Amino acid sequence: MRRTVAEHQGAVLEVLTKAWSGPEGTLRTEDVGERMPLAEAAGRVLAGDLVAPLSLPPFANSQMDGFAILSDTSQPEYVDSIESTTFTVTATIPAGVTPSRLPSGMAAPIMTGAMMPDGADAVVPVEKADPARFLAEGESVVLPLTRAGTYVRAMGSDLAQGELAIAAGTLLNAAHIGLASALGCVQLTVRRKPRVLLVTTGDEVMLPGDPRASDGLPAGKIFDANMALLRTSFQQAGVEVVLAPVVADQPQALLEMLESYVGPSARGGIDLIVSTGGISAGAFEVVKQALDDASVEFVSVALQPGGPQALGTFLGVPFIGFPGNPVSGVVSFELFLRPALSEILGAPEPRRRVLATLEHALDSPAGKYQVRRGIYEGPEFESAASVREVGGPSSHLLASLAQANALIHIPAGVTELESGAKVEVWLL
Numbered sequence: 350m351r352r353t354v355a356e357h358q359g360a361v362l363e364v365l366t367k368a369w370s371g372p373e374g375t376l377r378t379e380d381v382g383e384r385m386p387l388a389e390a391a392g393r394v395l396a397g398d399l400v401a402p403l404s405l406p407p408f409a410n411s412q413m414d415g416f417a418i419l420s421d422t423s424q425p426e427y428v429d430s431i432e433s434t435t436f437t438v439t440a441t442i443p444a445g446v447t448p449s450r451l452p453s454g455m456a457a458p459i460m461t462g463a464m465m466p467d468g469a470d471a472v473v474p475v476e477k478a479d480p481a482r483f484l485a486e487g488e489s490v491v492l493p494l495t496r497a498g499t500y501v502r503a504m505g506s507d508l509a510q511g512e513l514a515i516a517a518g519t520l521l522n523a524a525h526i527g528l529a530s531a532l533g534c535v536q537l538t539v540r541r542k543p544r545v546l547l548v549t550t551g552d553e554v555m556l557p558g559d560p561r562a563s564d565g566l567p568a569g570k571i572f573d574a575n576m577a578l579l580r581t582s583f584q585q586a587g588v589e590v591v592l593a594p595v596v597a598d599q600p601q602a603l604l605e606m607l608e609s610y611v612g613p614s615a616r617g618g619i620d621l622i623v624s625t626g627g628i629s630a631g632a633f634e635v636v637k638q639a640l641d642d643a644s645v646e647f648v649s650v651a652l653q654p655g656g657p658q659a660l661g662t663f664l665g666v667p668f669i670g671f672p673g674n675p676v677s678g679v680v681s682f683e684l685f686l687r688p689a690l691s692e693i694l695g696a697p698e699p700r701r702r703v704l705a706t707l708e709h710a711l712d713s714p715a716g717k718y719q720v721r722r723g724i725y726e727g728p729e730f731e732s733a734a735s736v737r738e739v740g741g742p743s744s745h746l747l748a749s750l751a752q753a754n755a756l757i758h759i760p761a762g763v764t765e766l767e768s769g770a771k772v773e774v775w776l777l
């Protein structure tokens with residue numbers, strides 16, 4: 350059966366939502382959240398609402414270095430007056446202290462961020478004073494007529510105590526961490542990271558450093574790309590990775606290995622299994638042969654690279670099988686898994702999607718959604734955003750993937766694009 354990209358995206362989302370968000374699911378709940386020191390909480394997803402335990406600012410304070418005064422409330426509010434009043438200067442109010450009440454007719458030199466004294470409701474910046482400098486206690490200063498509230502940051506004007514500061518599900522960035530600190534938080538409760546078992550398959554695959562390759566790569570063998578590539582992609586997407594040893598093309602060996610991680614006697618803790626390779630039409634398709642009669646579907650998506658896909662569960666754990674070609678694995682991750690993780694768990698951030706002008710003509714197979722690797726150049730001054738292909742459409746072209754900074758999307762119905770056409774690009 351042949352699926353569209355959108356259908357398979359929906360299917361992946363459904364399998365993961367069912368497993369992670371249902372009554373049995375633990376990934377989205379606050380109960381299993383981890384308490385993290387603020388410094389380590391960036392990039393994680395807040396587990397429960399953070400309600401402000403105090404107001405920001407916590408007290409009314411001055412927005413300027415200047416003089417705190419009681420405004421003349423007898424004056425009409427919107428007068429742009431050049432009138433001025435002479436005040437007697439009191440003791441200076443630095444930031445960090447509790448000032449004493451301001452007697453009427455007096456002006457207190459006050460610093461930015463210092464607490465407004467009772468009896469004052471406005472601040473005149475020092476440069477508007479005459480003389481335009483700070484004066485000693487007892488001296489006289491002439492200040493222009495000023496409205497109540499001028500250059501005063503009211504208590505709670507940023508956030509009032511009891512208001513929602515950061516909503517559950519927010520992917521925490523630097524500003525959120527700063528806000529939490531300003532609210533006095535030492536730690537935040539963040540959602541647990543999903544833990545993925547990454548399974549690499551293939552008789553031909555050897556890990557770098559394998560002693561069997563100490564005299565050079567044996568004929569017919571290749572060094573692994575997928576395990577390294579997907580492990581990094583997962584980690585960068587905030588997913589914890591458990592690496593399974595490379596599995597030979599023996600279905601029984603794969604089943605035993607999977608059971609050792611998620612079977613009844615396993616330690617558990619695996620939220621998702623992702624395999625690479627062994628799912629297409631060959632004589633030795635280890636994943637397909639091991640799982641075809643289990644609760645895993647093997648489907649063909651009208652997509653290139655990334656056409657063959659496996660999806661289902663293994664012993665109740667969501668199972669996703671990516672094709673073995675390295676670029677197919679990356680495209681599968683970006684099209685199917687990353688969007689589902691973002692939607693269900695709130696992290697990672699979805700890829701930024703932009704329109705760019707294609708620098709050259711491109712053709713694409715009929716009936717398939719094609720994803721080409723590209724070099725994107727963002728808009729600069731007069732020039733619009735543009736993109737050009739790097740490498741070709743084949744899914745083994747890892748070196749050109751490494752040069753790319755974008756994925757060019759060509760919808761299934763499009764077979765030819767002219768130079769200058771607008772294309773959707775996902776920025777890597």
Ligand SMILES: Nc1nc2c(c(=O)[nH]1)N[C@H]1C(S)=C(S)[C@@H](COP(=O)(O)OP(=O)(O)OC[C@H]3O[C@@H](n4cnc5c(N)ncnc54)[C@H](O)[C@@H]3O)O[C@H]1N2
Nearest residue numbers: 551554573574575576626627628629630656672673674677
């Ligand atoms: N007769 C057909 N043959 C193929 C079809 C098809 O529809 N009919 N589909 C092709 C497409 S498209 C893809 S994609 C691949 C997917 O194959 P598998 O998922 O079964 O993956 P393998 O055959 O195991 O490997 C494919 C390719 O990738 C290399 N590989 C595998 N693992 C790694 C690794 N860890 N690091 C680097 N490279 C890896 C492997 O050596 C193969 O070259 O099937 C097509 N065939």
Ligand code: MOO
Nearest residue numbers: 654655656677744
């Ligand atoms: O779908 Mo395959 O991933 O084209 O190479």
